[in-house]
Amino acid sequence: MKRKVEVSELIFRIIAYVILIIFAIMCIYPFLYAIGGAFSSAKAIEGDSVVLWPMIENDAGKLVFGFEFKAFAYAATRNQFWISYSNTLFVTILGTVWTLGYSILGAYALSKKRLLGRHGWNFFLVFTMWFSAGVVATFYNYQATGKVFASIAGVDTSLWRQEVDLKWLVVIAMGMNATNIILLRNAFEGVPSEIEEAARIDGATELQVLMNVFIPMSKATIATVALFFGISRWNGYFWAYRIMGTDQKESWPVQVFIRDFISHYTNLTGEYDAEVARGYDVAANGSATSVVYSLVICAIIPILIIYPFIQKYFAKGVNMGGVKE
Numbered sequence: 001m002k003r004k005v006e007v008s009e010l011i012f013r014i015i016a017y018v019i020l021i022i023f024a025i026m027c028i029y030p031f032l033y034a035i036g037g038a039f040s041s042a043k044a045i046e047g048d049s050v051v052l053w054p055m056i057e058n059d060a061g062k063l064v065f066g067f068e069f070k071a072f073a074y075a076a077t078r079n080q081f082w083i084s085y086s087n088t089l090f091v092t093i094l095g096t097v098w099t100l101g102y103s104i105l106g107a108y109a110l111s112k113k114r115l116l117g118r119h120g121w122n123f124f125l126v127f128t129m130w131f132s133a134g135v136v137a138t139f140y141n142y143q144a145t146g147k148v149f150a151s152i153a154g155v156d157t158s159l160w161r162q163e164v165d166l167k168w169l170v171v172i173a174m175g176m177n178a179t180n181i182i183l184l185r186n187a188f189e190g191v192p193s194e195i196e197e198a199a200r201i202d203g204a205t206e207l208q209v210l211m212n213v214f215i216p217m218s219k220a221t222i223a224t225v226a227l228f229f230g231i232s233r234w235n236g237y238f239w240a241y242r243i244m245g246t247d248q249k250e251s252w253p254v255q256v257f258i259r260d261f262i263s264h265y266t267n268l269t270g271e272y273d274a275e276v277a278r279g280y281d282v283a284a285n286g287s288a289t290s291v292v293y294s295l296v297i298c299a300i301i302p303i304l305i306i307y308p309f310i311q312k313y314f315a316k317g318v319n320m321g322g323v324k325e
Helices: 006-039 041-046 071-077 080-110 118-130 135-153 157-163 164-172 178-189 191-203 208-219 219-235 238-244 254-265 287-324
Strands: 053-058 062-064
Touching: 006 041, 006 287, 041 053, 041 287, 053 191, 062 118, 062 254, 071 254, 071 287, 080 118, 080 208, 080 254, 118 178, 118 254, 135 157, 135 164, 135 238, 164 238, 178 219, 191 208, 208 219, 254 287
Parallel strands: none
Antiparallel strands: 053 062
């Protein structure tokens, strides 16, 4: 027998669905607009005629719905774009493995009540979430790390920007995230102690307990944290841009390349370089803004492909790691 829905409950559902639909439209519209801009002609972009779908000129010179591939063709012929793309793959894959590895080790240690000074270590971890060092201190920290890399490589520390491959600095020095370690710690604390005791009775070492008990039983949280790490590496550009500057363009991640392209070829950031932009063949390649949209679309394709495979772990992983019984 179906339960009769009260009027107040029906009104609440209608309002909730309307709000969710509006929120979903607000989230997806920028992505759809970027697609429309990437496939639009220069006239449509420069005339602000693109609202949702791509617009091109017909034989009569009027703007109609259609697709133009000049922007994607230009992006595909930019060697620096593909070099930056490979740098991003390197930073994302290696950086995720590196940060996930030591985050798991740290979370496993912090989840053990027998750890000496456990409450103090957990407090210091949470403290970094409340009070950060700030941009200046963080920059000097990365700068000092770069000098350490230079000394290890046997070069002058004053030339660390020129002599050190700064992709490794992005991978190694930018891996800490207290929130993700806490998620992993809480997930490990949720593993029944009886299973760990049974493994130790069977002669399992500390590493075997971690690898064969805790990690398999926390794979949802680990997959979620890996997704967080991977997306932050793929989308991150600020620190890579500030540290590398123009000294190591060959090591730029793709987001830094896109940011530099926007600064030089469009007026979207207020850093428009008219001298450089005059060398950009708009007639042959369409609008510079269309090229930017095409670069952005190409940059997010891997995330769109990978996310559906990990999304099933997302809610479960956050719940397991975010709730402590």
